[in-house]
Amino acid sequence: MTDPATPTAFHAPPRLPRGFRCAALNCGIKPEGKDLSLFASEAPGAAAGVFTRNLIPGAPVVVGRELLRAGRLQAIVVNSRVSNVSTGEEGIRNARRMGATAAAALGIAPELVLMSSTGVIGVPLPIERIEAAMGRLAAALQDDPLVGAEGIMTTDTHPKALSLSVGEAVITVVAKGSGMIEPSMATMLCYVLTDARLDREVLDGALRRSVDDSLNMISVDSDTSTSDSCVAIANGRSGPIDDAAFEAGLRTALTRMAETLARDGEGASRLLRVTVRGAADRAEARTVAKSLVNSPLVKTMVYGGDPNIGRILMAVGKCFDCRIEPDRLVAEIGGVTVFRDGGRTAFEEGYVRELLGRDPVDVAVDLGVGTGEARAWGCDLTPGYIAENAAYYSS
Amino acid sequence: MTDPATPTAFHAPPRLPRGFRCAALNCGIKPEGKDLSLFASEAPGAAAGVFTRNLIPGAPVVVGRELLRAGRLQAIVVNSRVSNVSTGEEGIRNARRMGATAAAALGIAPELVLMSSTGVIGVPLPIERIEAAMGRLAAALQDDPLVGAEGIMTTDTHPKALSLSVGEAVITVVAKGSGMIEPSMATMLCYVLTDARLDREVLDGALRRSVDDSLNMISVDSDTSTSDSCVAIANGRSGPIDDAAFEAGLRTALTRMAETLARDGEGASRLLRVTVRGAADRAEARTVAKSLVNSPLVKTMVYGGDPNIGRILMAVGKCFDCRIEPDRLVAEIGGVTVFRDGGRTAFEEGYVRELLGRDPVDVAVDLGVGTGEARAWGCDLTPGYIAENAAYYSS
Numbered sequence: 210m211t212d213p214a215t216p217t218a219f220h221a222p223p224r225l226p227r228g229f230r231c232a233a234l235n236c237g238i239k240p241e242g243k244d245l246s247l248f249a250s251e252a253p254g255a256a257a258g259v260f261t262r263n264l265i266p267g268a269p270v271v272v273g274r275e276l277l278r279a280g281r282l283q284a285i286v287v288n289s290r291v292s293n294v295s296t297g298e299e300g301i302r303n304a305r306r307m308g309a310t311a312a313a314a315l316g317i318a319p320e321l322v323l324m325s326s327t328g329v330i331g332v333p334l335p336i337e338r339i340e341a342a343m344g345r346l347a348a349a350l351q352d353d354p355l356v357g358a359e360g361i362m363t364t365d366t367h368p369k370a371l372s373l374s375v376g377e378a379v380i381t382v383v384a385k386g387s388g389m390i391e392p393s394m395a396t397m398l399c400y401v402l403t404d405a406r407l408d409r410e411v412l413d414g415a416l417r418r419s420v421d422d423s424l425n426m427i428s429v430d431s432d433t434s435t436s437d438s439c440v441a442i443a444n445g446r447s448g449p450i451d452d453a454a455f456e457a458g459l460r461t462a463l464t465r466m467a468e469t470l471a472r473d474g475e476g477a478s479r480l481l482r483v484t485v486r487g488a489a490d491r492a493e494a495r496t497v498a499k500s501l502v503n504s505p506l507v508k509t510m511v512y513g514g515d516p517n518i519g520r521i522l523m524a525v526g527k528c529f530d531c532r533i534e535p536d537r538l539v540a541e542i543g544g545v546t547v548f549r550d551g552g553r554t555a556f557e558e559g560y561v562r563e564l565l566g567r568d569p570v571d572v573a574v575d576l577g578v579g580t581g582e583a584r585a586w587g588c589d590l591t592p593g594y595i596a597e598n599a600a601y602y603s604s
Numbered sequence: 605m606t607d608p609a610t611p612t613a614f615h616a617p618p619r620l621p622r623g624f625r626c627a628a629l630n631c632g633i634k635p636e637g638k639d640l641s642l643f644a645s646e647a648p649g650a651a652a653g654v655f656t657r658n659l660i661p662g663a664p665v666v667v668g669r670e671l672l673r674a675g676r677l678q679a680i681v682v683n684s685r686v687s688n689v690s691t692g693e694e695g696i697r698n699a700r701r702m703g704a705t706a707a708a709a710l711g712i713a714p715e716l717v718l719m720s721s722t723g724v725i726g727v728p729l730p731i732e733r734i735e736a737a738m739g740r741l742a743a744a745l746q747d748d749p750l751v752g753a754e755g756i757m758t759t760d761t762h763p764k765a766l767s768l769s770v771g772e773a774v775i776t777v778v779a780k781g782s783g784m785i786e787p788s789m790a791t792m793l794c795y796v797l798t799d800a801r802l803d804r805e806v807l808d809g810a811l812r813r814s815v816d817d818s819l820n821m822i823s824v825d826s827d828t829s830t831s832d833s834c835v836a837i838a839n840g841r842s843g844p845i846d847d848a849a850f851e852a853g854l855r856t857a858l859t860r861m862a863e864t865l866a867r868d869g870e871g872a873s874r875l876l877r878v879t880v881r882g883a884a885d886r887a888e889a890r891t892v893a894k895s896l897v898n899s900p901l902v903k904t905m906v907y908g909g910d911p912n913i914g915r916i917l918m919a920v921g922k923c924f925d926c927r928i929e930p931d932r933l934v935a936e937i938g939g940v941t942v943f944r945d946g947g948r949t950a951f952e953e954g955y956v957r958e959l960l961g962r963d964p965v966d967v968a969v970d971l972g973v974g975t976g977e978a979r980a981w982g983c984d985l986t987p988g989y990i991a992e993n994a995a996y997y998s999s
Contacts, residue, residue, distance in 0.1 A: 262922075262924050263918065263921040263922050263924075264920070264921040264922075264923070264924065264926070264928040264930075265917045265918070265920065265921030265928065265930045265933075266921070292914070294914065294917070295914065295917050295930065295943070295946065295947060295948065296947065297945075297946040297947050329912070329914060330912075330913075330914020330915070330917060330918065331913055331914045331917070331943070331947070331948040332948070430900040430901065431826070431898070431899070431900065432899050432900060432901045432915075432918060432919065432922065433918070433921075433922035434918065435914075435917065435918055435921055503826070504826070504827050505825040505826065505827060505900075505989070505993070506825065506827045506993055509989070509990050509993035509994050510993070510994075512990065512994050513993070513994025513995045514994075515994065515995050517724070517725075518725070518726055519687070519689065519690065519724060519725020519726045519830075520725070520827075522660045522689070522690055522725060522726070522830065523658065523660070523725065523827060523828070523829065523830055524827065525659075525660065526658040526659040526660030526661070526828075526830055527657075527658050527659075527827065527828035528659070529657050529658075529659065531659070533659040533660065535659075535660045535690065538660075548690070548726070550692075551690065551692040552690060552691065552692050552726065553690065553726035553727070590990060591990060592987040592990050592991075594900070594904070595904050595907065595985060595986060595987050595990070596987075598900070598901055598904035598905070598908070599904050599905075599907050599908025599909075599910065600908045600910050
């Protein structure tokens with residue numbers, strides 16, 4: 210599998226596209242730390258979004274799907290700590306109030322503001338605190354995307370934003386991840402901002418295809434959130450762009466963000482990158498890659514740095530509906546072949562142990578039965594994951 | 605969901621049915637501790653078996669499927685520590701040698717002896733050690749099923765055997781579990797011995813149905829072993845039995861063993877028992893129950909004793925292909941309703957925290973859309989699971 214071509218280098222530090230600004234502050238939902246963010250364009254733009262497939266979606270996901278039908282947005286308002294999920298009709302009303310108060314502060318129409326919430330499920334959204342802080346938030350808009358990224362963090366260890374240029378255009382991605390992460394549409398929360406001028410349909414297609422091979426292929430813990438959302442806004446400020454070049458840039462940006470999110474999975478110490486080749490088709494390659502990044506035994510093998518390659522075979526073999534022929538299967542860890550011709554190779558154990566201690570850990574499997582390829586990203590399973598999640602609600 | 609009727613109490617201590625004996629010893633595969641077991645009937649009996657669906661099955665599974673076609677067995681020989689999986693043609697020859705040496709020691713035909721191996725994958729079976737010890741093993745046959753259970757343990761914390769009577773007949777179940785456990789046919793290794801007289805077809809049907817609702821509904825870590833096997837032998841010594849009474853007894857025995865295996869999952873501190881009612885059908889009830897016992901966030905919630913009920917909703921909602929209507933869903937922890945009418949109830953948090961600290965922890969979900977029911981068993985996810993699996997191969 211070849212990595213997608215990098216159309217240009219990532220900006221360091223990341224920046225926002227022309228005409229976009231953002232802000233974040235503490236409005237009192239978290240005892241301390243930023244808990245409310247706003248991203249705003251100076252004018253409305255084409256918009257597209259993909260949301261969680263979880264059947265008990267949060268109120269902002271329900272309202273967000275509705276808003277995206279028009280395909281135009283100008284701003285996104287997000288709070289962390291409370292997810293506004295399983296909060297009934299009151300939750301839906303609060304989501305709308307959250308969008309409306311941001312729209313009023315920006316002096317724009319409410320249907321141009323998408324809202325998101327992330328955090329604990331089943332707790333009412335403290336909407337009054339959000340409303341009270343909105344004027345102050347809109348007044349604080351500035352140019353650093355990492356500031357906006359701060360307000361949407363839950364258990365993330367650092368704010369996540371990146372950007373790159375495609376010709377004149379800039380693509381900026383801001384996201385949060387960490388736990389309850391096996392997105393099935395997008396990651397927990399991810400926003401794509403660009404000053405490229407794009408048709409709504411082009412933006413929508415590029416977003417769906419790119420997300421499918423990037424954010425939809427990460428898993429921290431196989432648990433699919435009720436709030437996953439990935440929303441893109443293109444305000445057109447940098448003028449027209451070649452559709453294919455834009456999509457290549459978007460794919461590069463989202464792939465890098467997928468790696469960033471997986472590496473910062475709850476408690477994780479390293480990124481696990483799994484490449485599957487030679488599958489019967491793309492769907493089977495994806496199934497096998499996901500099985501490997503989700504296997505607790507593979508994840509603890511990475512954590513322990515122990516080349517127990519039987520676990521790789523087990524995780525491949527439990528893909529019951531895939532075409533697996535043990536004699537054709539080749540498995541590699543960090544480029545070293547550890548299984549071939551139906552048996553473990555005579556690999557040098559000390560060296561493979563060392564490779565398992567590096568970041569990222571690359572596991573590759575060639576099934577030898579077809580041309581299907583896929584890549585998935587995960588992380589090791591450590592005592593830190595358990596410590597964080599044994600008391601997430603109360604803490 | 606009603607528990608299956610208990611036809612009679614479990615024997616304490618467990619015992620073997622008439623005409624069965626067993627033995628175990630250390631033959632040098634493990635540095636210490638028993639690593640080789642033999643279960644033998646005084647005469648051949650009807651036999652049935654179910655095996656892993658993992659597509660990279662161990663050599664004993666391949667040979668075992670062949671042997672079971674004849675539907676008759678007299679003995680089972682099992683080693684632990686090395687699983688004889690992914691060992692090629694040599695592995696198949698070693699599995700046959702293992703059965704043949706046991707048959708020779710017992711003075712019976714080789715096709716009447718089933719062999720199993722459990723432990724590390726991809727390492728050659730030390731067949732010479734097994735052959736050298738077989739005479740001594742056959743000479744040590746005795747009446748306590750826990751002795752035979754000892755020789756098949758890997759990371760289990762205690763040997764597992766139970767027995768009960770159905771009329772004149774005794775049903776004894778010996779098993780091992782612990783890790784790489786989400787059986788898809790049976791658990792890691794499980795043997796059912798009975799002195800009832802049964803047709804092979806009756807035994808086979810009773811075994812398949814009972815396993816499907818018991819061993820196939822446990823998951824320690826969602827990882828399906830390459831060696832899962834459940835084999836039953838009925839030697840007929842206690843005479844004929846009512847088919848339905850036998851199946852009820854078998855179901856009770858296997859359900860209890862399923863709970864025993866889940867509670868002793870690697871690193872586990874408590875059994876997690878999930879009951880789903882009101883699903884569209886039985887298949888959807890099973891999917892939702894499995895999703896709950898497999899969710900790392902539900903498992904860490906149980907470990908931490910923290911009533912973060914959003915995780916229950918998340919795990920239900922990620923069953924994308926099931927009929928889920930959030931407003932009809934009722935969730936309970938230990939009999940206390942924590943979610944109803946689309947929202948979290950005003951449950952007493954301290955009390956639910958206490959319930960989450962008991963063993964077993966009961967989580968029940970009524971989907972309110974049909975009559976499908978299922979029960980699944982799992983365990984909490986603790987730092988012990990990670991400690992055990994970060995270095996299983998080397999240790």
